Amino acid sequence: MSATSTTASAPTIIRIEPSQGWFSLNLAELWEYRELLYFLVWRDIKVRYKQTVLGVAWVVIQPLATAAIFAFIFGRLASLPSGGVPYLVFVFAALLPWQLFAGALARAGTSLVNSANLLTKVYFPRLLVPLAAIVSGLVDFAVSFVILGGLMVWYRVPPSWNLLTLPLFVLLALLAALGTGLFLSALNVQYRDVQQAIPFLVQAWMFLSPVVYSEELIPAGTVRFLYNLNPLTGVVQGFRWALFGAAPPTVITLVSGVLVVLVVLAGLVYFKRVEDTFADVV
Amino acid sequence: MSDIVVRAQGLSKRYQIGASRLAYRTLRETLSQAPEASLRRIKSLVTPSHGPDKAKNLIWAVRNLSFEVTRGEVLGIIGRNGAGKSTLFKLLSRITRPTEGWAEVSGRVSSLLEVGTGFHPELTGRENIYLNGAILGMRKVEIGRKFDEIVAFAEVEKFIDTPVKHYSSGMFVRLAFSVAAHLEPDILIIDEVLSVGDAAFQQKCLGKMDEGRRGGRTVLFVSHNMGAVRRLCTSVLWLERGECRAVGRTEYVVGAYESTVLGLNQGAAASVALPGAGSPDAPGHGLRLHFLSEDRQPRSRFSLGEPWCVWFDFEIVRPVKHLIAALALTRLDGSPIQTIWSAPSDLSPGCYRGEYPITLPLAETELTVAVGLSSFERGFYDANGAGHVTITAEGARVAPLRSSSCGVLFSTSRPAIFGIGAAPDGAGKV
Numbered sequence: 001m002s003a004t005s006t007t008a009s010a011p012t013i014i015r016i017e018p019s020q021g022w023f024s025l026n027l028a029e030l031w032e033y034r035e036l037l038y039f040l041v042w043r044d045i046k047v048r049y050k051q052t053v054l055g056v057a058w059v060v061i062q063p064l065a066t067a068a069i070f071a072f073i074f075g076r077l078a079s080l081p082s083g084g085v086p087y088l089v090f091v092f093a094a095l096l097p098w099q100l101f102a103g104a105l106a107r108a109g110t111s112l113v114n115s116a117n118l119l120t121k122v123y124f125p126r127l128l129v130p131l132a133a134i135v136s137g138l139v140d141f142a143v144s145f146v147i148l149g150g151l152m153v154w155y156r157v158p159p160s161w162n163l164l165t166l167p168l169f170v171l172l173a174l175l176a177a178l179g180t181g182l183f184l185s186a187l188n189v190q191y192r193d194v195q196q197a198i199p200f201l202v203q204a205w206m207f208l209s210p211v212v213y214s215e216e217l218i219p220a221g222t223v224r225f226l227y228n229l230n231p232l233t234g235v236v237q238g239f240r241w242a243l244f245g246a247a248p249p250t251v252i253t254l255v256s257g258v259l260v261v262l263v264v265l266a267g268l269v270y271f272k273r274v275e276d277t278f279a280d281v282v
Numbered sequence: 283m284s285d286i287v288v289r290a291q292g293l294s295k296r297y298q299i300g301a302s303r304l305a306y307r308t309l310r311e312t313l314s315q316a317p318e319a320s321l322r323r324i325k326s327l328v329t330p331s332h333g334p335d336k337a338k339n340l341i342w343a344v345r346n347l348s349f350e351v352t353r354g355e356v357l358g359i360i361g362r363n364g365a366g367k368s369t370l371f372k373l374l375s376r377i378t379r380p381t382e383g384w385a386e387v388s389g390r391v392s393s394l395l396e397v398g399t400g401f402h403p404e405l406t407g408r409e410n411i412y413l414n415g416a417i418l419g420m421r422k423v424e425i426g427r428k429f430d431e432i433v434a435f436a437e438v439e440k441f442i443d444t445p446v447k448h449y450s451s452g453m454f455v456r457l458a459f460s461v462a463a464h465l466e467p468d469i470l471i472i473d474e475v476l477s478v479g480d481a482a483f484q485q486k487c488l489g490k491m492d493e494g495r496r497g498g499r500t501v502l503f504v505s506h507n508m509g510a511v512r513r514l515c516t517s518v519l520w521l522e523r524g525e526c527r528a529v530g531r532t533e534y535v536v537g538a539y540e541s542t543v544l545g546l547n548q549g550a551a552a553s554v555a556l557p558g559a560g561s562p563d564a565p566g567h568g569l570r571l572h573f574l575s576e577d578r579q580p581r582s583r584f585s586l587g588e589p590w591c592v593w594f595d596f597e598i599v600r601p602v603k604h605l606i607a608a609l610a611l612t613r614l615d616g617s618p619i620q621t622i623w624s625a626p627s628d629l630s631p632g633c634y635r636g637e638y639p640i641t642l643p644l645a646e647t648e649l650t651v652a653v654g655l656s657s658f659e660r661g662f663y664d665a666n667g668a669g670h671v672t673i674t675a676e677g678a679r680v681a682p683l684r685s686s687s688c689g690v691l692f693s694t695s696r697p698a699i700f701g702i703g704a705a706p707d708g709a710g711k712v
Contacts, residue, residue, distance in 0.1 A: 012388065012389065012390075013386055013387070013388045014376070014386070014387045014388070014391070015384060015385075015386050016293075016373060016374065016376060016379070016380060016384060016385040016386070016387065017379075017380060017383075017384040017385075018379055018380055018381060018382060018384075019379055035416055035421060035422050036416045036417065038416075038422075039412060039413050039416040039417070042413075043402060043405065043409075043413050046404075046405060046409065047402055047404050047405065050404040050405075050445075117399065117400070118399060118400050118417065119377070120372075120377060121377070121393075121396055121399040121400075122375070122377070122393065122399055122400070122417055122418065122419075123375050123376035123377050123391075123393075124417070124419075276378070276379040279372065279377045279378045280297065280378055
């Protein structure tokens with residue numbers, strides 16, 4: 001579907017025809033609909049904490065409680081190493097990007113099916129749906145980031161200039177969620193098995209990333225190399241390095257960054273290929 | 283400015299039906315069927331035949347539709363359930379893609395296939411107005427500008443900051459429709475949404491639509507309510523099993539639709555039984571109507587300019603004097619075209635037949651036939667809408683006059699033209 005405007009005053013002529021070509025990403029159209037993206041994100045956030053007594057407090061309680069449990073089990077009971085940083089801070093710093101990623105992935109994966117009533121009634125670029133699901137996690141992330149600041153002050157963990165690199169790692173986490181989310185959301189339209197598998201996938205992925213433990217536990221060699229290819233390994237390492245000077249991410253993180261970009265591109269291609277059938281199948 | 287805003291050419295949409303496609307598939311099903319399916323695919327490559335099982339699972343929801351809509355037109359789309367109306371709308375509003383053919387749409391399109399699309403029950407009326415407006419394609423500033431108007435139109439001022447889940451269903455629908463009604467698209471696609479709210483609100487909605495039409499908006503309107511279609515639409519597209527059965531002026535298409543689909547009479551039968559006597563002491567009653575071509579073949583469809591005739595069979599049970607057997611042709615909108623009276627006769631009991639030759643050379647039309655019997659100008663039997671005849675341009679002996687203002691009857695008189703000297707003052711001058 002192509003929108004061509006001949007002159008500024010002439011009305012846009014939209015041609016409706018069978019799918020052609022194998023990939024066409026209309027960035028101009030996506031930009032046209034930027035306000036809808038904003039409203040979808042805004043709706044997601046508003047609705048999430050409607051009719052809850054604690055409201056936005058949940059943004060704080062959830063990761064804190066999770067971090068406390070992990071710190072107790074892995075730090076206290078199992079006495080795993082945390083590189084001299086209090087285990088709570090150690091876990092919380094990893095949970096921040098992890099929950100951003102996991103939440104974005106889970107929401108994006110089911111986003112198209114959850115918006116079935118929109119897909120079958122109104123036209124807009126379908127890409128907005130998983131995009132909105134991913135972006136809406138950023139607000140929660142920002143709030144829990146403030147909590148982390150508080151924790152660091154409390155435990156007297158000195159910050160460093162490396163902090164300025166944090167947005168890069170946030171971006172990497174979001175791109176990883178986008179790439180995977182594009183595939184999962186489109187697949188879920190056709191195969192509802194996907195939404196059954198997502199929680200399991202997310203859980204497995206968490207234990208394959210150094211969220212609740214330190215990557216020092218992974219034996220060096222091929223295993224370590226493969227482990228580092230996981231983009232979330234790089235993200236978590238990056239966060240710990242930027243926040244309290246743990247070991248910096250390896251050069252393999254760059255490789256995994258490139259892989260993530262490739263996955264996003266492949267996801268876009270796949271998504272655009274099948275998006276015309278969403279309304280017929282969902 | 284007679285520019286065309288919607289142009290469709292051979293637009294078709296095919297769906298696959300059957301157990302495997304009706305519901306979404308699970309991965310296991312696909313995997314377990316994969317070997318079988320790929321085998322079939324290979325087979326079909328070798329022998330490219332369309333097996334019976336393949337054809338059975340494919341259905342053309344819309345097939346080979348070609349039409350044009352000009353700016354400011356209100357096009358009604360009618361047809362029975364499953365005729366492809368919704369699919370056509372989904373194609374034009376880009377929700378789904380055609381299998382074949384194409385359409386061009388110029389300008390902003392808004393489709394109201396259902397009011398309240400994207401409304402979230404937990405959000406307040408205010409929040410939903412913004413959300414729904416954005417989903418329907420409005421800009422934020424635009425919604426802000428029209429906000430008060432939308433709220434006033436929906437009559438929900440007091441509840442605007444209440445979550446819509448607490449709204450009554452009437453309030454909900456009014457608010458949803460109000461947002462939609464304040465869109466300013468170039469082309470508005472509406473599906474049966476006028477059936478919302480109470481009578482007063484419906485009146486307001488019709489007013490709003492009319493306002494839009496006067497503002498040069500093009501409206502595509504699907505409805506089962508022929509009254510609303512007649513009132514609002516300038517032309518009508520009649521779909522049947524995905525294909526275009528008729529397209530043209532509202533009166534003609536709706537008339538034809540009503541007579542064939544809704545069964546207002548026996549439809550296209552060339553011989554029709556007439557109802558019996560109205561009162562037991564009537565001296566006679568109708569038996570049958572027959573429609574025949576010039577060569578006495580029974581038919582109910584005739585070409586422009588082709589002579590045809592009606593036989594009106596009736597029975598006289600009591601001797602009657604000065605009997606006239608009359609026949610009237612009426613258009614489907616009720617306007618009479620022609621009435622023919624037989625010569626008065628004195629009849630004894632028995633069966634009789636009146637023969638009425640007719641030729642209609644000017645306009646395509648759908649006609650109903652009414653007959654009546656009278657004695658000394660006092661009617662004792664009549665049957666309205668008894669038969670149904672189509673006059674078509676197909677195979678016409680005269681070139682059809684497509685002008686919509688052309689009458690049905692042909693006058694044999696040829697008025698003379700003569701000079702009257704200089705033009706009188708004022709006449710013919712601007």
